[in-house]
Structure formats: C-alpha cells, structure tokens
Amino acid sequence: MENAQAITTDAALLRPGGVSAVSVGSLASAIGGQLLQLADSTDPGGVEVTGVSLDSRAIRPDDLYAALPGARFHGASFAAAALDAGAAAVLTDSTGADLLRASETPVTVPVVVAADARAAVGSVAARVYASQPADGSGLSLFAVTGTNGKTTTTYFVNSILRALGETTGLIGTIEILAGDQRIPSKLTTPEAPTVHSLLSVMRESGMTAASMEVSSHAIEFHRVDGIRYGVAGFTNLTQDHLDLHGTMQAYFDVKAQLFTPERTERAVVVVADDDDAWGIAMARHARAQLGADNVDVFAMRGGVVGDRESGPERRGADWTLHSLTRRGIGHAFELVHRDGRSLRVSTGLPGVFNVANAALATLMVLSSGVALEDLQRALDQHDPLTTDVPGRMQLIGTQPTAVVDFAHNPDALARALAAVDPPEGDGRVILVFGATGERDKTKRPLMGEIAAREADVVIVSDDDPHGEDPSTIREEVMAGAQALIEAGGARATEIHQIAPRSVAIHSAVRMAGRNDSVIVAGRGHETVQEIAGVDHPLDDRAELRAALDEMRHSTQEGWGETK
Incomplete structure (x- = not known):
C-alpha cells in the first residue's frame, strides 16, 4: 500500500497505509445488498477489497468500484476501465447491474447490488477504511453546517484546538489539511470514500481532531454517511441552493438531518435573535433529537428560543452575547451561560457575523469536553480567533480598505457590506460582485437590491x-x-455594469478615495473562473492587489497600501 504521505494534489488519491482487507460478502451483508456472480469466478463473497472509489480513473488494484448513477452517465458504463485498473469488485444499483450484464466485456468480479447504492457507499467506505474505530482511537470530529460561515467557523475551531495543543486536520471548501498534505478542494465536502479515507490518513498522520464543513449537498448526496461527529454546529439558514432543494423548508429539513443521534453526539446552534425562525427551529429540533443537555443554544440577541414552560427542548438560550466592543477592525465580547459561567472572547476578523462564527467555534470546542479554564487560557494566550481565512473577509489593503469575501448569496452580501462600511461621513462603499450561472436564479435580483x-x-x-x-x-x-x-x-449613487471581472476590479480601485472601502464579493479564494465550460485563471485577491499597487504608484502621496 502506498505511503499515506505521498505527494498528491487530488484528495481522492490520498489513501491510508494501514488498511486491512475486507471481504465483499461481509460488505454485502452489512448493507443488505445482493451478491451477484455475472461470470465464472470462485467464491465471490470471499473476494477482499482494500479501497473504495467512485471514479474509475482513481481505481487502484483490489479496490471496490462504486458504479453510481450520475447526472449524464451511469458509473457502470465505465466499469471496464475500472476492471482494467484492478478493481476487485463492483457496487451498483439494479440499473447498473443491467448495464454490466449487457456489457461487451465480461464482468468476472463479484457485483454487489444495493437498492440505493449511493446511500450504501458511506457505510461501505467506513468499514473498508476503519475511519472511526470501535476502540475509540479515532479523531475528535467537528462538523459545521449552515448557509454562511461554515468555512470561517471550521478554521476557528482548528485554530482553537491547535492553541490547546491538538494536532488538527480540516476538510472544507478552500482546502483539505491532512498530515503534511495541503490539497485544494474540489467540493465543499468530498465524496464519501474520500472523506473516510482522509479521516484514516489524518489518524495515521498523528492528527487528534478534525473539523469539516458539511454542506446540504453533502447530506443530500450521502457524502457524510457513516460518520458520527462529536459536535455539530449550525451557523444560520438563508436563501441559497433552492435550485437543488426547491423550498426553504426542504433546505432546512436536509440540514436538520445532521442534528440526529445517528450523525452527532452533541450540538451547538446559533440563533441570531428572537425573529430567527430557522435558528429557533433548528434549536428545538436538535434538543428534541439529542436531548436538551446535549445541545447548547447561543443567542446573538434576545434568547427566548421558545416557550420556557413547554419542556427543556423549548427552553431559552443557554449562552448569550454580552459586552460587545470594537477591537481594531474586529470585536471583543463575552459569552455568558444561564448558570453564570462566562468566557472572554475576541476576534480580529471584521463583521458582527464573525462574532457569531467565533462564538460558535468557541462553544463547539467547549462542548467537546475541554475545561472552561483551559479554553479561556488558550483564548487569552494565543488569540486563535484572529487566524486568516483565505477569501473570507480577507483584508488585501488599506487606504482604501480593500477586502475580498466569498459572499455569494443575499444574506452574506448584506453582512459583508455592513462589515466594511466606514464610519458615517468618512468614506464610501464600492462593491464589485456578480451572480453564479446555472444556480438559483431567484437570488440574482435580491442581491442587486441589497447592493443598491x-x-x-x-x-x-x-x-x-x-x-x-x-x-x-x-x-x-x-x-x-x-x-x-x-x-x-x-443608497447607491452610481451603478455600473463592467466586464470582464478583472477590469471591474481595477475600475473600482480607480474610483476609490483613501477613506473608501472596496469590497470584491462572491468568489473569495477561487483562482479560476468558468465561462462556457472553460476555466480562466482569475484570483480576485491578486487582481485587487495589482490594482492597489497601480494606485500607489500613480498617487503623489503614495497611498493604496497592500497587505
């Protein structure tokens, strides 16, 4: 087996080194699948596999090839390539089995047929990669879901854990950190075989904890099946991904699946205020599913959450926000529990929404069993919540203030604009943004309205x-x-339509005065722009730095500082 530390730029190719072979018969039994023998082979149930892959191009010898239905093609159509690469068995559905029977190339390996093959992949990968050993030697796992704030919160969790002496891994939108590997992400949450493989790689590499972004797509498409987290956190729910879910209620229902005993032991839920219907609903759901004593509800403002007389799952907030003050471009604040305990917290990242993200990360770590005194000491001594998060309210320059953020939906855009608004009368807010193609079209005019x-x-x-x-x-x-x-x-006095985006960014900086704020929103850390199926290099941060450098060289005073 290839060493887990081998250099790779694709997370799907990163495998643990200490995998024990698992029989196909035991996997079929575990998922209630039917074991087929489509051609002459001996004892199909006794065949053993040491890996799992959904991608025929990533198959290694003795892998199980998961041939799943796709948007355009069924994975069974690529089974011949997987078998040529050394696949020892195939997992598929009834449609895939029919395709394999009709294939011109005889399938001589055992085939496991599951009613819902995609739903079965997570538990199969968990068994093959032993990602959460029964002896308790696995990682402490933290999951963050919600519309906005997932990435920043996972970085905050990891930073706090490192301040406490833990060795951490991360799986998220920007990158995957596993041992010595830093791998750019292709998805917010990778496919299930990759997730389980990564968790085993992290454990072999000496990681003791890991945090993960868990998107609604990940839950809907079974990418985190077979994983049970120690603590799951909820940031917020605002309009996004309705092209997939259809309605906000359906979107909520998918997110809510994370807050069940099968998927997490404990939870922390953020409620923005007493009018935050989705936050309140998630708090009640989590308390009903996990038990009120296993759920911490944090209220940014207010804290009613529900009727205090209607049972513990509807009691008020457990933690509330106090003493919020500015600290540079960030904030210092206090978290106070209803029993009188408190934590002093600060973050150097701008925006009140980052107060919520910092509070959520802090309370998730506390919920994992860390002593309050140890957590307070780490917060005081290491300032872990001032960590840089690529493309998330990332400060690129000053004079003018220049920021790149990932805000790509209405709520995130409104929050980002509020965060960079100069004091009244001191400067203007200049915004560059757009909307993604082939995604929820209903949010486009909403974002235009918020911008104006x-x-x-x-x-x-x-x-x-x-x-x-x-x-x-x-x-x-x-x-x-x-x-x-x-x-x-x-509020807007000028509205322009400028393309391409690089020209728009340079135009924005040329319009800016030294006291203005320029924010480029929507793409964050991304370094390519897809147009008509072609990837074009484009990094908002690099373009903004270049524009600021041009300004600095063209102004007599030399302002236009970059970070």
Whole structure:
C-alpha cells in the first residue's frame, strides 16, 4: 500500500497505509445488498477489497468500484476501465447491474447490488477504511453546517484546538489539511470514500481532531454517511441552493438531518435573535433529537428560543452575547451561560457575523469536553480567533480598505457590506460582485437590491457564468438594483455594469478615495473562473492587489497600501 504521505494534489488519491482487507460478502451483508456472480469466478463473497472509489480513473488494484448513477452517465458504463485498473469488485444499483450484464466485456468480479447504492457507499467506505474505530482511537470530529460561515467557523475551531495543543486536520471548501498534505478542494465536502479515507490518513498522520464543513449537498448526496461527529454546529439558514432543494423548508429539513443521534453526539446552534425562525427551529429540533443537555443554544440577541414552560427542548438560550466592543477592525465580547459561567472572547476578523462564527467555534470546542479554564487560557494566550481565512473577509489593503469575501448569496452580501462600511461621513462603499450561472436564479435580483441599498457605488460584473450568457446574468442582477433606485430606497449613487471581472476590479480601485472601502464579493479564494465550460485563471485577491499597487504608484502621496 502506498505511503499515506505521498505527494498528491487530488484528495481522492490520498489513501491510508494501514488498511486491512475486507471481504465483499461481509460488505454485502452489512448493507443488505445482493451478491451477484455475472461470470465464472470462485467464491465471490470471499473476494477482499482494500479501497473504495467512485471514479474509475482513481481505481487502484483490489479496490471496490462504486458504479453510481450520475447526472449524464451511469458509473457502470465505465466499469471496464475500472476492471482494467484492478478493481476487485463492483457496487451498483439494479440499473447498473443491467448495464454490466449487457456489457461487451465480461464482468468476472463479484457485483454487489444495493437498492440505493449511493446511500450504501458511506457505510461501505467506513468499514473498508476503519475511519472511526470501535476502540475509540479515532479523531475528535467537528462538523459545521449552515448557509454562511461554515468555512470561517471550521478554521476557528482548528485554530482553537491547535492553541490547546491538538494536532488538527480540516476538510472544507478552500482546502483539505491532512498530515503534511495541503490539497485544494474540489467540493465543499468530498465524496464519501474520500472523506473516510482522509479521516484514516489524518489518524495515521498523528492528527487528534478534525473539523469539516458539511454542506446540504453533502447530506443530500450521502457524502457524510457513516460518520458520527462529536459536535455539530449550525451557523444560520438563508436563501441559497433552492435550485437543488426547491423550498426553504426542504433546505432546512436536509440540514436538520445532521442534528440526529445517528450523525452527532452533541450540538451547538446559533440563533441570531428572537425573529430567527430557522435558528429557533433548528434549536428545538436538535434538543428534541439529542436531548436538551446535549445541545447548547447561543443567542446573538434576545434568547427566548421558545416557550420556557413547554419542556427543556423549548427552553431559552443557554449562552448569550454580552459586552460587545470594537477591537481594531474586529470585536471583543463575552459569552455568558444561564448558570453564570462566562468566557472572554475576541476576534480580529471584521463583521458582527464573525462574532457569531467565533462564538460558535468557541462553544463547539467547549462542548467537546475541554475545561472552561483551559479554553479561556488558550483564548487569552494565543488569540486563535484572529487566524486568516483565505477569501473570507480577507483584508488585501488599506487606504482604501480593500477586502475580498466569498459572499455569494443575499444574506452574506448584506453582512459583508455592513462589515466594511466606514464610519458615517468618512468614506464610501464600492462593491464589485456578480451572480453564479446555472444556480438559483431567484437570488440574482435580491442581491442587486441589497447592493443598491447597502453600497454607494455598485459594479455588477461576472462571477462564474458556467454555461449561461454572462450578460443575461448581469442584467438580472441589475434589474434588482434598478428597481430599488426607482422606488427611491437606494443608497447607491452610481451603478455600473463592467466586464470582464478583472477590469471591474481595477475600475473600482480607480474610483476609490483613501477613506473608501472596496469590497470584491462572491468568489473569495477561487483562482479560476468558468465561462462556457472553460476555466480562466482569475484570483480576485491578486487582481485587487495589482490594482492597489497601480494606485500607489500613480498617487503623489503614495497611498493604496497592500497587505
């Protein structure tokens, strides 16, 4: 077996070194699958596998090939390539089994047929990679879900854990950190075989804890099946991904699956205020599922959560926010428990929403069993919540303040704009943003409206158009901004449509004065822009730095500082 520390840029190729072979018969029995023998072979149930892959191109000898239905093709169509690469068995559904029977290439390896093969992959991968050993030697696992704040919160959790002396791993939107490996992410949450393999690699590498972003797609498509977390955290729920889920209730219902005994031991839920219907609903759901004593509810404002007289699952918030003050561009604050315990916390990242992210991360670590005194000492001595998070309210320059953020939905955009708003009368907010193609179209005019309401100068450009006409996307965003202007509710005095995005960024900086704030929103850490199926190099951070450098060289005073 290849050493776990071998250099790779693809997480799907990173495998643990200490895997024990597992028989196909035992896997079939565990998932209630039917074991088929499509051609002459001996004892199909006795065949053993040492890996799992959904990608025929990533198959290694003795792997189980999971041939699943896809958006355009069924994985069984690529079984011949998987077998040529050394696959020892195939897991598929009834449709896949029919395709294998009809294949011109005889399938001489055992085939396991499951009613829902995708739903079975997680538990199969968990067994093959022993990602959570029964002896308790696995990692302490933290999961964060919600619409906004997942990435920052996982980085915060990891930073606190490192301040406490833990050796940590991370699986998320920006990157995967596993031992000596730093791998760019392709998905917010990788497919189930990759997740389970990574957890085993982390354990072999000496990791003691790991945090993961868990998206609604990950839950919907069974990417985190077979994992039980120590603590799961909920940030918020606002409009996004309705192209997949259809309604906000359906979106909530998918997220809520994480807060069940099968998936987590404990939970921390953020409730923004007494009008946060989704936060309150998640708090009640988690308490009902896990027991009120296993759930900490943190209220940013208010703290009613539910009727205190209607049972413990509807009691008030456990933790509330106190003494919020500015600390540089960030904040210092206090978390106070209803029993009188408290924690002093600070973060150097801008925005009140990062107060919520910092509080959530702190309380998740506390919920994992860390003593309050030890946690307070780590917060005081190491300032772990001022860690850099690539592309998340990332400060690129000063004079003017220049920030890149991942805000790509209405709520995130409003929060980001509020975070960079200069003191009244001191400067303007100049925004560059767009909307993603082939995603929820209903949020485009909403984002245009928010931009016109919260920014002084709005530049609508392109995000990732994918296969859509970029000009059509821009016009749909512009429509929301123009509607607000016509209604007389706009703050914006200028609205421009500028493409390509690099030109829009440079134009924004040229418009800026030294006391203004320039924010480039939507793409964050991403380094390529997809247009009509072609990836074009584009890093908002690099473009913004270049524009600021040009400004510094062209102004007599030399302002336009970069970080």
